[in-house]
Amino acid sequence: MxxxxxxxxxxxxxxxxxxxxxxxLLRDGERYGFExxxxxxxxxxxxxxxxxxxxxxxxxxxxxxVETTWRESDAGPPRRYYQxxxxxxxxxxxxxxxxxxxxxAVDRVLQQRRxx
Amino acid sequence: xxxxxxxxLIRDYLDDFxxxxxxxxxxRRDELLGEIEAHIAxxxxxxxxxxxxxxxxxxxxxxxxxxxxxxxxxGIVPKRAGALEWIAVVLLLIGxxxxxxxxxxxxxxxxxxxxxxxxxxxxxxxxVVPGGLLPALYFTVAPVWVTREVCRGVPVxxxxxxVGPGGxxxxxxxxxxxxxxLGIAIxxxxxxAPVLTAIYLARxxxxxxxxxx
Numbered sequence: 001m002x003x004x005x006x007x008x009x010x011x012x013x014x015x016x017x018x019x020x021x022x023x024x025l026l027r028d029g030e031r032y033g034f035e036x037x038x039x040x041x042x043x044x045x046x047x048x049x050x051x052x053x054x055x056x057x058x059x060x061x062x063x064x065x066v067e068t069t070w071r072e073s074d075a076g077p078p079r080r081y082y083q084x085x086x087x088x089x090x091x092x093x094x095x096x097x098x099x100x101x102x103x104x105a106v107d108r109v110l111q112q113r114r115x116x
Numbered sequence: 117x118x119x120x121x122x123x124x125l126i127r128d129y130l131d132d133f134x135x136x137x138x139x140x141x142x143x144r145r146d147e148l149l150g151e152i153e154a155h156i157a158x159x160x161x162x163x164x165x166x167x168x169x170x171x172x173x174x175x176x177x178x179x180x181x182x183x184x185x186x187x188x189x190x191g192i193v194p195k196r197a198g199a200l201e202w203i204a205v206v207l208l209l210i211g212x213x214x215x216x217x218x219x220x221x222x223x224x225x226x227x228x229x230x231x232x233x234x235x236x237x238x239x240x241x242x243x244v245v246p247g248g249l250l251p252a253l254y255f256t257v258a259p260v261w262v263t264r265e266v267c268r269g270v271p272v273x274x275x276x277x278x279v280g281p282g283g284x285x286x287x288x289x290x291x292x293x294x295x296x297x298l299g300i301a302i303x304x305x306x307x308x309a310p311v312l313t314a315i316y317l318a319r320x321x322x323x324x325x326x327x328x329x
Contacts, residue, residue, distance in 0.1 A: 015188075033151060034158040041175060049177020054151045055186035058144065076157060 018056060020099070021046065023065060023084060023092040030069075032079035033057060057082065065091055122169050126156060133179040140186060148186060152176065197232050197321035204230060205321070208241055209314045212250035220247050232321045244313045245306055252306035255299075 018040075025036055036057070041050040060066045065088030073079045084092070133152060137145045159172045176182075187193075204226035211219025227233065227241045245251055 034155050037155065038159070049175075049181050049185075051152060051155070051176040051179075051182040052185040054148055054155075055182065055189040057151075058147065058186070059189040077154065079154075080151075 020095045026084045030081045030083040032081045122166050125169050129173050136179050136183045201230050201321045205314050205317050209248045212247045237320050241317050245310050248310045
């Protein structure tokens with residue numbers, strides 16, 4: 001399937017990286033669904049549609065990199081809290097190392113000028 | 117309290133979402149709908165203005181986009197209608213005229229071979245109207261069934277001074293009034309129904325999805 005590149009960034013690249021951004025938000029403790037989605041939505045350039053993050057959360061649950069617990073909330077209905085599993089933490093650590101190398105490599109290529 | 121307009125904005129959004137996610141597994145669809153509803157409830161202040169609701173829904177994004185994302189994350193591949201589907205629709209409509217009857221049959225085979233339509237779609241495509249536009253054309257050219265035969269017995273001279281044993285019967289076809297009205301009505305249905313079916317099949321093919329790998 002061809003990824004649309006209309007926004008300048010292939011959607012498959014954005015989609016793939018987004019998974020790890022969710023995991024990273026959970027590194028220091030659990031958060032509930034709306035909190036996760038809203039936090040990512042607030043970051044400029046991260047997502048254009050907050051709603052598209054819920055399918056991602058479902059995927060992460062199925063993959064077993066996060067697990068969820070329902071807790072009562074003071075305001076309104078119970079909330080579903082997300083936390084990292086051991087598998088999720090390991091995946092995040094691996095990604096963080098690889099991403100830094102990859103990002104630096106891409107930056108070097110993008111900034112490269114041919115010397116005359 | 118929320119105003120009626122505010123409530124309607126949210127209800128319309130959720131209705132859109134429901135109608136665009138019919139193809140998702142029921143459990144996932146219900147779960148996702150619950151999450152979207154909870155999101156809206158969490159995001160809104162206790163006394164939200166209409167502008168605030170619009171902003172929240174805007175940030176949530178187009179229900180179609182969320183549905184597409186869910187399909188992608190579930191590995192449900194949207195099935196794009198290809199040349200086969202378009203040929204099937206055209207053949208069902210006019211194939212029976214171009215290559216009498218056989219053209220339409222080929223269309224039916226292609227219809228049932230395709231995976232973008234449901235069984236219900238395929239039954240509609242086959243039964244409304246068998247032959248496509250061929251029956252309409254047939255009854256336009258040969259309007260036998262709207263007529264009544266008017267017959268007159270005419271004695272025929274078999275020979276000089278003789279009347280033939282039976283005499284010849286001359287019949288002329290002439291439409292009856294009710295027959296004519298009924299005929300035109302049925303003809304219109306026969307002509308319009310296959311066209312509507314073709315439009316229906318084309319629209320269904322555009323938005324059809326099928327579970328993939």
